[in-house]
Every structure is written in structure tokens, then in C-alpha cells.
Amino acid sequence: MWALVYSPRFQDHDPGENHPEAPWRAEAVVRFLTEGPLASEMTLVAPSLAPFAWLKAVHEEGYLMAFEEACLRLKSHFHGDDNGICFDTFEVARLAAGAVIRAVDLVENEGYSVVFCPVRPPGHHAGPARAQGFCFLNNVAIGVRYWQENYSLKRILILDWDAHHGNGLQEVFYREKEVFYISFHEDPRLSFPGTGFAEERGAGAGRGYTLNLPLKMGTGDREYLKLLREVIFPQVAAFSPQGIIIAAGFDAHRDDDFSFLNLTSQGFKALAAEVRAWSEKFSAPVISVLEGGYEPGALLASAEAHLCGLLGH
Ligand SMILES: [Zn+2]
Numbered sequence: 001m002w003a004l005v006y007s008p009r010f011q012d013h014d015p016g017e018n019h020p021e022a023p024w025r026a027e028a029v030v031r032f033l034t035e036g037p038l039a040s041e042m043t044l045v046a047p048s049l050a051p052f053a054w055l056k057a058v059h060e061e062g063y064l065m066a067f068e069e070a071c072l073r074l075k076s077h078f079h080g081d082d083n084g085i086c087f088d089t090f091e092v093a094r095l096a097a098g099a100v101i102r103a104v105d106l107v108e109n110e111g112y113s114v115v116f117c118p119v120r121p122p123g124h125h126a127g128p129a130r131a132q133g134f135c136f137l138n139n140v141a142i143g144v145r146y147w148q149e150n151y152s153l154k155r156i157l158i159l160d161w162d163a164h165h166g167n168g169l170q171e172v173f174y175r176e177k178e179v180f181y182i183s184f185h186e187d188p189r190l191s192f193p194g195t196g197f198a199e200e201r202g203a204g205a206g207r208g209y210t211l212n213l214p215l216k217m218g219t220g221d222r223e224y225l226k227l228l229r230e231v232i233f234p235q236v237a238a239f240s241p242q243g244i245i246i247a248a249g250f251d252a253h254r255d256d257d258f259s260f261l262n263l264t265s266q267g268f269k270a271l272a273a274e275v276r277a278w279s280e281k282f283s284a285p286v287i288s289v290l291e292g293g294y295e296p297g298a299l300l301a302s303a304e305a306h307l308c309g310l311l312g313h
Pocket of ligand 1: 162163164249251258293
């Protein structure tokens with residue numbers, strides 16, 4: 001059994017006409033999954049709004065107030081032209097963060113070992129006081145804080161395979177040894193947001209608990225899998241996570257124009273199958289949270305393949 005945490009309200013964040021992070025994304029993923037072969041084992045769960053206390057565990061209060069006010073005043077953008085907003089954006093973003101909180105409750109209280117949150121807006125670029133790259137609230141970071149503080153989890157692994165570096169996630173956890181942030185992404189010299197060099201390894205007590213794997217253009221399934229097995233796995237084993245969160249972007253797919261990376265949906269399945277093996281080895285449940293992925297066919301096929309991998313199909 002696995003759970004999917006979703007609200008039709010995710011469609012109500014409208015970043016503007018022709019914006020790639022379009023309202024159809026999460027809804028299409030959910031429809032595809034509920035009409036597909038994995039639906040028979042799936043429980044559909046509705047999220048609640050993330051309480052302010054948990055938003056403030058990651059974001060500065062002044063930032064949250066400015067973001068809410070920009071939406072209520074019907075501004076068209078917040079912190080730059082990429083980040084289109086509408087009246088509903090603040091509430092929908094709270095619901096997206098609330099979905100990850102709900103996922104944590106599902107793994108802790110109801111015995112799920114795999115929960116998928118196809119949310120929008122995405123979150124991994126959002127910093128404590130910064131909206132960026134279509135992200136406003138850092139859904140994964142908020143979920144990590146909730147998992148740590150509400151359930152006393154000591155070691156949480158974040159695996160981010162969105163094509164872009166999750167600079168917001170790195171920023172939040174850079175000085176902490178309880179959260180190991182690992183990111184695959186396109187070479188930051190060529191790709192947004194321009195961070196995530198291999199030398200960025202964490203600071204202070206967190207030194208060694210950030211791992212960046214910048215990838216050259218054209219990197220595909222075989223190289224990803226080799227890095228996951230040979231470079232990442234030994235470090236994950238030494239860390240021995242109690243919980244795993246995947247920042248699951250699918251824009252590294254070869255058909256997605258947002259990167260020059262060449263993963264296929266079978267590649268996403270193979271990566272997820274490795275994570276399933278880690279989850280069993282360390283008795284660590286897996287929560288997967290949608291980030292990027294903008295090409296409809298690639299997004300739907302990859303999301304389904306991803307879950308097939310996580311569920312051992
Ligand atoms: Zn991305």
C-alpha cells in the first residue's frame with residue numbers, strides 16, 4: 001500500500017499565461033496515476049494547510065507576511081518575473097507544504113513506507129526569505145523540520161534529483177549534521193540557479209552533510225545509476241538515515257527542455273528502485289515530493305515509473 005497526498009486546490013495557483021509551472025501539472029499526474037495499474041494499492045489523502053508555526057520553522061516571518069500580502073493585493077509576481085502569483089497562491093503554497101506534513105504523519109502513525117506528494121507550487125529553490133525559480137515555500141524543508149521536531153527523527157536524508165540545484169534546501173540545512181542533503185543537477189556554470197558546485201560540502205557541524213553532484217550535459221541513465229551506487233550509497237550507508245525525502249523533479253528527462261540531461265522514465269524507475277532498497281535496509285520510510293518537470297508526456301511517464309521503482313514493481 002502507498003499513499004498519495006493531493007488536493008484539487010493545487011490547480012488554483014496560477015502563475016500567469018504560458019508559465020511552464022502550469023496548473024495542469026499536479027492534476028495530470030494524479031489523474032494518470034489513479035487511472036493506471038498502481039491505483040489499486042493507493043490511498044488518496046487530502047492535505048490541510050500547513051500551520052504558521054511550521055512555515056516559520058523554515059521561513060522568516062517578514063517574508064511570509066510579504067508573500068501573503070503580495071497575493072492578497074493581487075500582485076502578478078513576487079521576488080522576480082519568474083515567480084508569477086495570483087490571489088490563491090499563498091493558500092495553495094500552504095496546502096503544498098501541508099501535504100508533506102500529512103505525509104510525515106502517514107509514515108509515522110499509519111504505517112506507510114511510501115508516500116507521494118504531487119504538489120505545486122514546487123519548493124526546493126525557496127530560501128528562508130527568498131522566492132525563486134517558481135518556488136515560494138520550501139515544502140521539503142518544512143516537512144523535514146516537522147519530522148525532526150514532532151517525531152524526534154535524528155537523521156533525515158534528502159535526495160534531490162531535479163535537474164536544478166535545490167539551493168533553498170542546501171541553504172536551510174548547510175550547517176546541520178542531522179540532515180544530509182544530496183543533489184544531482186546540471187553543471188551550475190551552465191544552469192539555473194548557478195549553485196551546487198562539488199566543493200559546496202556544508203559548513204561547521206554540517207561539513208560533509210551536503211553532497212553536490214554536478215553533471216555534464218547529456219548525462220543519462222547509466223551514469224546516474226553508477227553515481228548513485230558507487231558515490232552516493234556508501235555515504236548514505238555511513239549516515240544510516242531514519243527517514244528519506246526525495247525532491248522529485250522530473251526535468252532531467254531527455255524530452256524536457258528545462259535541461260540538457262538525458263534521463264529516461266526507465267532511468268527514474270531504476271533510481272527509485274535503489275532508494276527502495278535503501279529504505280528496506282535502513283527501515284527508513286520514503287516521502288517523495290514533486291518539484292520540476294514541465295513536459296507533459298515525460299512528467300506523467302516518469303512519475304509513474306518513479307512510483308513503480310519505489311513500490312518494487
Ligand atoms: Zn528543476
